[in-house]
Amino acid sequence: MRNPFLDLPARLGVIAAGFMxxxxxxxxxxxxxxLAGGxxxxxxxxxxxxxLCAALGGAWGGGWAARTRDPRRAFGLGLAALALAVPLAQVTLPLAASVTGWIPGSVPGGGGLLAALAAAVLPLGVAGGALFPLGCRLLAAQTARPVAAAYLLESLGAFLAGAAAALIFAPRLGPLTAAAAMAPPGLILALILLRPKAPAAIALAAGALVFAAGLPGAGDVEMALAQRLRPGQEIVQSVETPYGRLEVTRRHGQITVYENGLLLALSDDPAAEEERAxxxxxxxxxxxxxxxxxxxxxxxxxxxxxxxxxxxLDLVELNPALFPLRRWMTSDGAADDPRVRFHTEDGRRFLAGSAEGAYDLIALNLPGPRSARLAKFYTVEGFLLxxxxxxxxxxxxxxxxxxxDYLGEDLALYLASLEATVRKVFPQVRILPGETALFAAGDETAGIPVQADSLIARLEARGLEPIYWDSWRLRDRLADSRRExxxxxxxxxxxxxxxxxxxxxxxxxxxTLWARQVRGGLPAMLKALRGGFGGSAAxxxxxxxxxAIMVRLLAGRVGRRLAVPxxxxxxxxxGMGLEILALTAYQVQFGSGYREVGLLAGLYMAGLALGAAWSERAGWNRPQAFRWVQAGWVAAPAGLLLLSLPWPLEGRLDFFLYLLALGLLGGLHFPLAVRYGSLPGPARAGRLYALDLAGAALGALAxxxxxxxxxxxxxxxxxLGLLNLAALILLM
Incomplete structure (x- = not known):
C-alpha cells in the first residue's frame, strides 16, 4: 500500500501554486x-x-507535461519559478512604469501601459499557467482523476489567497512586503519536490532564511521605488489601507496628498479651497x-x-485613514468644532441612510465618475438619493x-450626459463654466444664482472675502459669453x-477623454468602438x-469536435463576465466593494474547489452530466437578475451564495469537459485550460x-446566457 504521506508534498505544492x-x-x-488612480x-x-499569459503558459505546460519523464522535478522547477516571480513582479511594475514615463494617477498612452503591465505579468502568468497541466501529470500517479484533483487543490489555494488578501495583506502590507511573505512556502515545497531524498528540515531552513532576509527590507525597497516615481518630491508618509495607497509628499514646503496616485489635496491651494467652501x-x-x-x-x-x-457640517470619507492626514494640511480647528461631524462610510450608503430633508446643501467633492466605483454617485439612482x-x-x-474656453466633442458629450442625467431628477440645473464646471441642481424653489453679481452679493453679505475668487475673477468666470x-x-x-x-x-x-491627452492607445480604441458596439454584439x-444550429444539423462530426472547446x-x-457584473452590482448596492473584493473572489474560487471535488466523486454519465452543467451556465445569468428581488436571506449573503454557486458550476464544468468524449491527459487539459483562460481574458475586456x-x-x-446556449446546441 502506498504511503499517503509521500503524496503530501505534491498535493501541498499544487495548493501553494494556487495560493501564489x-x-x-x-x-x-x-x-x-x-499607480493609475484606481x-x-x-x-x-x-x-x-x-x-492571456496564463493561457500561453497552460498551452506550453501541457506539452511539457506530456513529454517529461520526471513530473515531480518539472513541477518543482515551475513552482520555484513562480515563487521567485511573485516578489519580482512587484519590483518590475514600478520600475517599468518609471522607464515608460507612467505618471502616478494617470493612464499612459501609446505602448507605455501595456509594456509596464506585460513586464510584471508575463513571468507570473506563464509560470502559473504551466503549473496546472504539470500538476495534473504530477497527481496522475496518485489518483484516477488527476484533472479534477489538480483543479480542486489549485482552487483551494486561490480561495485561501483571497481570504488572506482580504483579511491580512491588503489592509496592512504593501505589495512587495506581502509578496515576500507569500513566496517562501512555495519555495520550500519546490525544494522538497526537487530533492525528495534530502531532509525536509533543509528546505524549511532555506525558506525561513529567505523569509527572514527578504521581509524586513521589503518596506524600504517599496519606499525607494515609490520615490523613484515622484522625482522632485519627498515622500514623508506612505500608508497602505484596504482602499488603496495613501502618500503624503513635500516639495518646497507644499504638502500634497495622493490616493492611488490621484491628487486629493494640496496645502495652500486657495483656488480649490475657496471654490469648495x-x-x-x-x-x-x-x-x-x-x-x-x-x-x-x-x-x-x-x-x-x-x-x-x-x-x-457632516464630513463623509470612505477611507478612515484620510482624517489623520489632515494634520499635514491644516491646524485642524474643525476637529474641536461642535458643528463638524466626521463619518467613515461609503458616501452613497450614507445618503441612503440619511433622513428625508436633512440638508440644505450636499456637495460631492469627488474626482468625478472617472471609475466605476465613483460613477454610482452620478447616476439617476444616486441623484434620487x-x-x-x-x-x-x-x-x-x-x-x-x-x-x-473650448470644449471638444468628447468633453461636451461627457458634460451633456451628466447634465441630462441630473435633469432626470432635478427640475432646476445650473452649470458654472470654468476649467472645472460646477453643477448646481435643485427643485423649482431653489435660489441658485446664475449671475456673478448675485454670487458676489451673497459672499459680501456673509462677510466672506475670497483671496482667489474675488469679484474680478468671478465676473470673468461667469461672463455671459462663457455661459453661452x-x-x-x-x-x-x-x-x-x-x-x-x-x-x-x-x-x-x-x-474616452484620455484619447486626446495620451494620443491614442486604449482610450482611442474605446472611442472608436462606442458607436457600433450594441449592433455588432447582437x-x-x-x-x-x-x-451552431447549422453545424449541429449539417456537420455533426465537426460539431462534436468543436463542442467541448x-x-x-x-x-x-x-464566468469572468458574471463575476464582474456581480461585483459591480454589489458595489452599487452596498457601497464600495474594495473591503470585501478578496472575500468575494475567494468565494468564487471556493465554489470552483467544491465543484471539482464533486465531479471527482460523482459517478455520473459524463456526456449527459456535462450537458446539464452547460445548461446551468445558460441559466446562470438569470440568477444575477434575481439578486435585485426580495429574498428571505439578508443582503450580502445573497451575493456570497451566488458567487459560490457560480464557482460551483465552473468547478463541475472543467473536469467534465476534459473527460468528455476522449481519454483525459495533461496535454488535453493544458489546451482546454488555455482556452478557458483566453475566454476569461476576453470576458474581462468585453x-x-x-x-x-x-x-x-x-x-x-x-x-452571456445566449453565448452559452450556442455552445449547448453543439453539445446536443
Missing part, C-alpha cells in the same frame, strides 16, 4: 490600480493580460445643514465654518472636468446618454446561434470595458 497565483494576481492588480480600465486590462455654499441662500462627501483634506473645512449661519436627503429649496453641488459658449457646446453634443447604476456610461465616457450573437471558452468568458457601461447589466447578462 491567486495572491499575486490580487497584488499585481492592486499595485496597478495604485481606474478600473487598468484593472480590466491587467486582468486580461494576466489571463465659499463659492459652492454661496449657491444656496442660507445653508445651515451641509453634507460633504469627500474633499475633507486641506483648509476648505475651516473656511466653510466661517459661514455665519452654518449649524452642522441626494434629492430625498435635501430640504425643499436645497441644492446639490458637484464639480466636473471641463475646459475654460458652454450652453451651445452642450446643445450641439450628440444625443446625451443617461447614466444609471446598471449602465454606468459616464465611466465609459470619461475613459449580430455576432445571432451568427453564433445560427452557426466552444463550451470551455464560452464558460470562461461568461464586459468590463464595453458591455456593462454601454448595454447595461441586464442586457449583458442576457448576452
Amino acid at each position: 497565483l491567486g495572491g499575486s494576481q490580487v497584488l499585481v492588480i492592486r499595485h496597478a490600480l495604485a 481606474d478600473e480600465a487598468v484593472f480590466a486590462l491587467a486582468f486580461a493580460l494576466w489571463l 465659499w463659492v459652492s455654499l454661496a449657491l444656496h441662500p442660507a445653508p445651515r445643514e451641509v453634507l460633504w462627501i469627500g474633499g475633507t483634506l486641506g483648509g476648505a473645512v475651516d473656511l466653510a465654518l466661517r459661514h455665519p449661519g452654518l449649524q452642522r 441626494a434629492r430625498r436627503a435635501l430640504k425643499p429649496g436645497g441644492v446639490l453641488v458637484f464639480p466636473a472636468q471641463a475646459a475654460e 459658449a458652454l450652453d451651445q457646446a452642450l446643445a450641439g453634443a450628440p444625443e446625451a446618454l443617461i447614466n444609471r447604476d446598471a449602465a454606468p456610461v459616464s465611466f465609459y465616457l470619461q475613459q 449580430v455576432v450573437l445571432a451568427m453564433l446561434l445560427v452557426g 466552444a463550451a470551455v471558452a464560452a464558460v470562461g468568458l461568461a 464586459v468590463g470595458f464595453l458591455a456593462l457601461p454601454l448595454a447595461g447589466l441586464a442586457v449583458t447578462a442576457l448576452g
Whole structure:
C-alpha cells in the first residue's frame, strides 16, 4: 500500500501554486490600480493580460507535461519559478512604469501601459499557467482523476489567497512586503519536490532564511521605488489601507496628498479651497445643514465654518485613514468644532441612510465618475438619493472636468450626459463654466444664482472675502459669453446618454477623454468602438446561434469536435463576465466593494474547489452530466437578475451564495469537459485550460470595458446566457 504521506508534498505544492497565483494576481492588480488612480480600465486590462499569459503558459505546460519523464522535478522547477516571480513582479511594475514615463494617477498612452503591465505579468502568468497541466501529470500517479484533483487543490489555494488578501495583506502590507511573505512556502515545497531524498528540515531552513532576509527590507525597497516615481518630491508618509495607497509628499514646503496616485489635496491651494467652501455654499441662500462627501483634506473645512449661519457640517470619507492626514494640511480647528461631524462610510450608503430633508446643501467633492466605483454617485439612482436627503429649496453641488474656453466633442458629450442625467431628477440645473464646471441642481424653489453679481452679493453679505475668487475673477468666470459658449457646446453634443447604476456610461465616457491627452492607445480604441458596439454584439450573437444550429444539423462530426472547446471558452468568458457584473452590482448596492473584493473572489474560487471535488466523486454519465452543467451556465445569468428581488436571506449573503454557486458550476464544468468524449491527459487539459483562460481574458475586456457601461447589466447578462446556449446546441 502506498504511503499517503509521500503524496503530501505534491498535493501541498499544487495548493501553494494556487495560493501564489491567486495572491499575486490580487497584488499585481492592486499595485496597478495604485499607480493609475484606481481606474478600473487598468484593472480590466491587467486582468486580461494576466489571463492571456496564463493561457500561453497552460498551452506550453501541457506539452511539457506530456513529454517529461520526471513530473515531480518539472513541477518543482515551475513552482520555484513562480515563487521567485511573485516578489519580482512587484519590483518590475514600478520600475517599468518609471522607464515608460507612467505618471502616478494617470493612464499612459501609446505602448507605455501595456509594456509596464506585460513586464510584471508575463513571468507570473506563464509560470502559473504551466503549473496546472504539470500538476495534473504530477497527481496522475496518485489518483484516477488527476484533472479534477489538480483543479480542486489549485482552487483551494486561490480561495485561501483571497481570504488572506482580504483579511491580512491588503489592509496592512504593501505589495512587495506581502509578496515576500507569500513566496517562501512555495519555495520550500519546490525544494522538497526537487530533492525528495534530502531532509525536509533543509528546505524549511532555506525558506525561513529567505523569509527572514527578504521581509524586513521589503518596506524600504517599496519606499525607494515609490520615490523613484515622484522625482522632485519627498515622500514623508506612505500608508497602505484596504482602499488603496495613501502618500503624503513635500516639495518646497507644499504638502500634497495622493490616493492611488490621484491628487486629493494640496496645502495652500486657495483656488480649490475657496471654490469648495465659499463659492459652492454661496449657491444656496442660507445653508445651515451641509453634507460633504469627500474633499475633507486641506483648509476648505475651516473656511466653510466661517459661514455665519452654518449649524452642522457632516464630513463623509470612505477611507478612515484620510482624517489623520489632515494634520499635514491644516491646524485642524474643525476637529474641536461642535458643528463638524466626521463619518467613515461609503458616501452613497450614507445618503441612503440619511433622513428625508436633512440638508440644505450636499456637495460631492469627488474626482468625478472617472471609475466605476465613483460613477454610482452620478447616476439617476444616486441623484434620487441626494434629492430625498435635501430640504425643499436645497441644492446639490458637484464639480466636473471641463475646459475654460473650448470644449471638444468628447468633453461636451461627457458634460451633456451628466447634465441630462441630473435633469432626470432635478427640475432646476445650473452649470458654472470654468476649467472645472460646477453643477448646481435643485427643485423649482431653489435660489441658485446664475449671475456673478448675485454670487458676489451673497459672499459680501456673509462677510466672506475670497483671496482667489474675488469679484474680478468671478465676473470673468461667469461672463455671459462663457455661459453661452458652454450652453451651445452642450446643445450641439450628440444625443446625451443617461447614466444609471446598471449602465454606468459616464465611466465609459470619461475613459474616452484620455484619447486626446495620451494620443491614442486604449482610450482611442474605446472611442472608436462606442458607436457600433450594441449592433455588432447582437449580430455576432445571432451568427453564433445560427452557426451552431447549422453545424449541429449539417456537420455533426465537426460539431462534436468543436463542442467541448466552444463550451470551455464560452464558460470562461461568461464566468469572468458574471463575476464582474456581480461585483459591480454589489458595489452599487452596498457601497464600495474594495473591503470585501478578496472575500468575494475567494468565494468564487471556493465554489470552483467544491465543484471539482464533486465531479471527482460523482459517478455520473459524463456526456449527459456535462450537458446539464452547460445548461446551468445558460441559466446562470438569470440568477444575477434575481439578486435585485426580495429574498428571505439578508443582503450580502445573497451575493456570497451566488458567487459560490457560480464557482460551483465552473468547478463541475472543467473536469467534465476534459473527460468528455476522449481519454483525459495533461496535454488535453493544458489546451482546454488555455482556452478557458483566453475566454476569461476576453470576458474581462468585453464586459468590463464595453458591455456593462454601454448595454447595461441586464442586457449583458442576457448576452452571456445566449453565448452559452450556442455552445449547448453543439453539445446536443
